Amino acid sequence: MLDPKLLRGDLDELATQLLKKKYVLDTDAIQSLEEQRKQLQIETEALQNERNTTSKSIGKAKAAGEDIEPLKQQVGELGQKLDASKAALTEIQERLQDIQFGIPNIPDDSVPEGDDEDSNLEVLRWGQPKSFDFDAKEHVDLAEQGNQMDFQTAAKITGSRFSVMRGNIAGLHRALTQFMLNTHIHDHGYQEVYVPYIVNADSLFGTGNLPKFGDDLFKLEGDHGYYLIPTAEVPISNLVRDEIIDAAALPLKYVAHTPCFRSEAGSYGKDTRGMIRQHQFEKVELVQIVEPNTSFDALEQLTGHAEAILQALDLPYRKVVLCGGDLGFSSTKTFDLEVWLPGQNAYREISSCSNFVDFQARRLQARRRNPDTNKPELVHTVNGSGLAVGRALVAVIENYQQADGTVTVPEVLRPYMGKVTQIEF
RNA sequence: GGAGAGGUGUCCGAGCGGCUUAAGGAGCACGCCUGGAAAGCGUGUAUGGGUUAACGCCCAUCGAGGGUUCGAAUCCCUCCCUCUCCGCCA
Numbered sequence: 225m226l227d228p229k230l231l232r233g234d235l236d237e238l239a240t241q242l243l244k245k246k247y248v249l250d251t252d253a254i255q256s257l258e259e260q261r262k263q264l265q266i267e268t269e270a271l272q273n274e275r276n277t278t279s280k281s282i283g284k285a286k287a288a289g290e291d292i293e294p295l296k297q298q299v300g301e302l303g304q305k306l307d308a309s310k311a312a313l314t315e316i317q318e319r320l321q322d323i324q325f326g327i328p329n330i331p332d333d334s335v336p337e338g339d340d341e342d343s344n345l346e347v348l349r350w351g352q353p354k355s356f357d358f359d360a361k362e363h364v365d366l367a368e369q370g371n372q373m374d375f376q377t378a379a380k381i382t383g384s385r386f387s388v389m390r391g392n393i394a395g396l397h398r399a400l401t402q403f404m405l406n407t408h409i410h411d412h413g414y415q416e417v418y419v420p421y422i423v424n425a426d427s428l429f430g431t432g433n434l435p436k437f438g439d440d441l442f443k444l445e446g447d448h449g450y451y452l453i454p455t456a457e458v459p460i461s462n463l464v465r466d467e468i469i470d471a472a473a474l475p476l477k478y479v480a481h482t483p484c485f486r487s488e489a490g491s492y493g494k495d496t497r498g499m500i501r502q503h504q505f506e507k508v509e510l511v512q513i514v515e516p517n518t519s520f521d522a523l524e525q526l527t528g529h530a531e532a533i534l535q536a537l538d539l540p541y542r543k544v545v546l547c548g549g550d551l552g553f554s555s556t557k558t559f560d561l562e563v564w565l566p567g568q569n570a571y572r573e574i575s576s577c578s579n580f581v582d583f584q585a586r587r588l589q590a591r592r593r594n595p596d597t598n599k600p601e602l603v604h605t606v607n608g609s610g611l612a613v614g615r616a617l618v619a620v621i622e623n624y625q626q627a628d629g630t631v632t633v634p635e636v637l638r639p640y641m642g643k644v645t646q647i648e649f
Numbered sequence: 650g651g652a653g654a655g656g657u658g659u660c661c662g663a664g665c666g667g668c669u670u671a672a673g674g675a676g677c678a679c680g681c682c683u684g685g686a687a688a689g690c691g692u693g694u695a696u697g698g699g700u701u702a703a704c705g706c707c708c709a710u711c712g713a714g715g716g717u718u719c720g721a722a723u724c725c726c727u728c729c730c731u732c733u734c735c736g737c738c739a
Binding site for chain 2 (some may be wrong): 228262265266268269270272273275276278279280281283284287292295296297298299300302303377380447589598600
């Protein structure tokens with residue numbers, strides 16, 4: 225959520241900034257609603273003040289033994305006017321809110337212009353895509369040699385876009401998780417947290433998933449209004465919802481490993497083969513709650529932490545800055561890390577690291593006390609995947625494949641796999 | 650799931666239709682006092698919003714949402730959470 229004061233300032237300037245994100249701000253509607261809101265609010269509060277005062281005088285008159293009937297009549301009429309005024313105000317406020325909740329975050333100046341991913345700007349390329357003296361296969365073709373990666377059985381158990389893993393592939397998947405967690409905890413200074421995989425609507429509102437993106441979520445039956453988490457970002461960021469954090473405690477750096485559930489509405493036909501796009505996948509998520517104005521440094525740092533995993537696994541990748549049109553709703557700047565997949569002969573997203581500045585913090589009401597003024601102020605939030613485990617598994621399988629159809633286990637993962645060095649299918 | 654007790658400011662805690670502008674205490678900050686400190690005394694100490702050039706003034710908030718009433722922390726309804734006991738349970 226943007227600072228509501230921005231909607232009372234230079235709307236044309238704001239509209240220009242949002243246009244970079246391909247969002248068209250309805251300045252006329254906002255301006256007119258704002259004017260009505262202002263007038264109605266002043267009016268309503270004045271009426272409320274009058275009612276409060278008069279009601280209070282009834283109490284005094286009664287105590288003094290005076291006739292209170294005329295006063296009661298007077299307040300009764302006032303009450304009707306107040307109710308009408310309140311109703312009108314509420315309606316305007318709701319309409320303003322609907323607009324406000326739907327406005328995306330403003331992209332940072334450093335974000336390139338562009339409509340879609342084709343305009344994303346490559347800022348770094350790390351490692352050399354390995355040249356194979358045989359035809360590199362896709363992970364599906366390698367893993368389905370045996371049954372260690374089994375989509376058919378998963379489809380029987382549940383449906384499409386789920387997977388069953390067995391044996392060393394399941395082990396490799398778990399090893400990746402453990403390796404990532406340990407690295408972030410012990411080398412990068414994150415605190416491990418265990419969080420619920422089911423959250424309420426307030427939490428999803430806080431991160432910006434609701435009210436606009438409910439279609440991407442799995443909602444549970446029942447009257448709790450619960451949802452499966454689409455990413456650990458939701459429960460982790462909500463650790464600080466409605467909190468005033470001790471400034472000395474910042475930055476808070478959290479890491480969690482969770483499953484993620486996404487309905488993948490609107491992605492029919494995309495990445496239908498293999499583990500790239502699943503309804504259920506595992507992710508190691510990094511979240512930093514930081515001092516305002518340090519978030520861009522934190523973004524660089526956090527992205528570096530995700531990169532460190534790719535580097536330790538010796539997986540070639542590139543780093544891109546998302547252009548305005550490709551940037552997520554809540555983000556002001558996002559780096560995507562794209563890992564090289566020899567089977568697809570392409571770089572594919574494996575991590576997305578974003579700075580939300582105060583956009584999420586405002587929705588979350590996550591604040592820290594300014595040590596100088598002693599006033600609560602919104603913190604900034606930064607997060608990113610470090611990394612998506614399923615996709616990391618795909619990357620390892622494809623990059624470490626051998627001519628004989630086996631997969632070599634990367635050095636750093638062997639301690640987590642009982643020293644297995646080679647996976648056969 | 651059943652029975653009971655609760656949810657009030659940073660914390661403790663009173664209030665249970667109008668004398669609350671949420672008492673009283675603790676903590677914290679500043680000041681006085683002191684050689685310095687403690688004690689004592691005094692002053693201040695929530696959040697969100699509106700309005701204002703500013704001082705300020707105003708509105709809302711006593712777990713959440715509805716309702717009754719001229720007026721609700723207080724009464725009624727629904728829900729959430731915490732604690733105790735029972736049941737079920739990995």
